Amino acid sequence: MLLKGPYKKIEPASGAIIMANGIFLIGAVDAFPFLDIQIGKYLAFMLLITWIVIYKSLSVQFFHRDFLIPFIQHPVNSFVIGTWIAGVSVLCNVFIKYFPEILLITQAMGILNTFLWLFFLMNCFYNFKQLLSDHQDYPVHGAILLSTVGTQSIIILLNNVFFRFPVYFSEAIIILGFIFYLAGMMLIGNRYIRQKGWTLADDWANTNCIIHGALSITGLAIVTTNTFTPEFVTVFWIIVFALLIIVEAIEVIRAIKRIKLYGWNKGIFTYQITQWSRNFTFGMFYTFSLVMHKNPFYPIDDHLFQFQEQFMRFWAWVVLLALIGQIAVYAKSRIEAFSAGKNRQIQ
Known part of the structure; x- marks a missing residue:
């Protein structure tokens, strides 16, 4: 039964905050022994608290009629559910690393997340059909590739939290995620080919970094489940690396253009929830x-x-510094919002 009445609104993509910070604690933190060994558990606990705050608001919002119906019917925004799934998957993997003693709780979260993914899966099929047939001119962006991210995060989660699933099962889920990726890339390419007069500064979305990020999580799913051949994985890694260089070169050019047009603050230091996607992909x-x-x-x-x-060795520092920078941009936005609120009260 759906709820009615007022509620505190939250950005549907807020799960990306958990994804971005959690993936650091799973991977790049290994390059920084102090952060990993000395304070890793404290950072993981802080991530848990952040997850509780964010997902409590997301859950309340999800079950409100005025939010849910338009949201799941939106041909692009509905793919943001992928951040909720990937956020829980990443958090569970953080628990496995830092709190192995709560495995039963982690497994329960994994089961609930799998049911959410099944709901998301049906929504993906529905909205891909919409975009491929009825809304071919819709301005899609990288968020559509969260279909791949959410799907691959589930097979990683299941293999890490429970047991190694049969190879054919893991391969089927990974291939499904890759099919979503190909469909999403076709739609993104179609958008930029058909749209006239688009500019890199204003029309290239933050979420387009998922072009390489969705393949990175596909690669992680493969090497986690020991599927596909070593030769395939080698070629795949090189392709993802090349896409990372290409897409991030575009991002640098975009940043330069935005700084020239809007200045440093509005150009690149104004907070947007979609910016966390870059930290996650890195x-x-x-x-x-x-x-x-x-x-x-x-x-x-x-x-x-x-x-x-x-x-x-080099990339670990890029991941860390980009994450610190994004946290600083977020903190700056909260301070500015607080100051603006106080000024309105005084007036």
């Missing part, structure tokens, strides 16, 4: 590389092995 590529690097099932050429080692 952290996800590191985690994909790390797990692949450590997995003896995937031997790779010595030259590539050495390159990965050197790159991960």
Whole structure:
């Protein structure tokens, strides 16, 4: 039964905050022993508190009629449910690492998250059909690739929290996620081909970094479940790495253009919830590389092995500094909102 009446509104994509911070604690934190060994459990506990606050508001909002019906019918915004699923999946993996003694609670969360994913799956099929047939001119963006992110996060979660699933089952879920990726990329490409007069500064969405992030989590799903061949994974990693360089080069050019048009503050230092997607994709590529690097099932050429080692040393700092920067931008927005509220009260 859906609720009625007033409620505190929250950005539906707020699950991305948990994704971005959680993936750091799963992967790149390994490069910083102090953060991992000395205060890792405290950071994980802070993430849990943040998750409770965010998901409490998301849950209340989800069951309100005036939110739910328009939300799930929206051909693009509905894919944001993928951040809720991936957020829980990431948090459960953080629990496995720092709080293995609460495995039963983690498993219960994993089961509930799987049911949410099944609901999301039906919604993905429905809205992909809408976009491919009835709304071909809709301005889609990288959020549509959360269909892949949510799907791959589930198979990673199930294999890590419960047991290693049969290879054919894991492969089927991974392939489904990849099919979502191909459909999403076709729609994103169609949007930019058909739309006339679009500009990089104003029409390139923050969520487009999921173009490489969705493949990174696909790679992580593969190396977590030991599916596909070492040769395939090697080629796949190189492709994802190339996409990371290309997409982030576009992001740098976009940032320069926005600074020229709007200045530093409005151009790149104004907070948007979608900015967390970049932190998640950065952290996800590191985690994909790390797990692949450590997995003896995937031997790779010595030259590539050495390159990965050197790159991960550098990339760990990129992940950390980008996360600190994003937290600072978020804190700045909260301080500004608080000051604006006080000024209105005085007036």
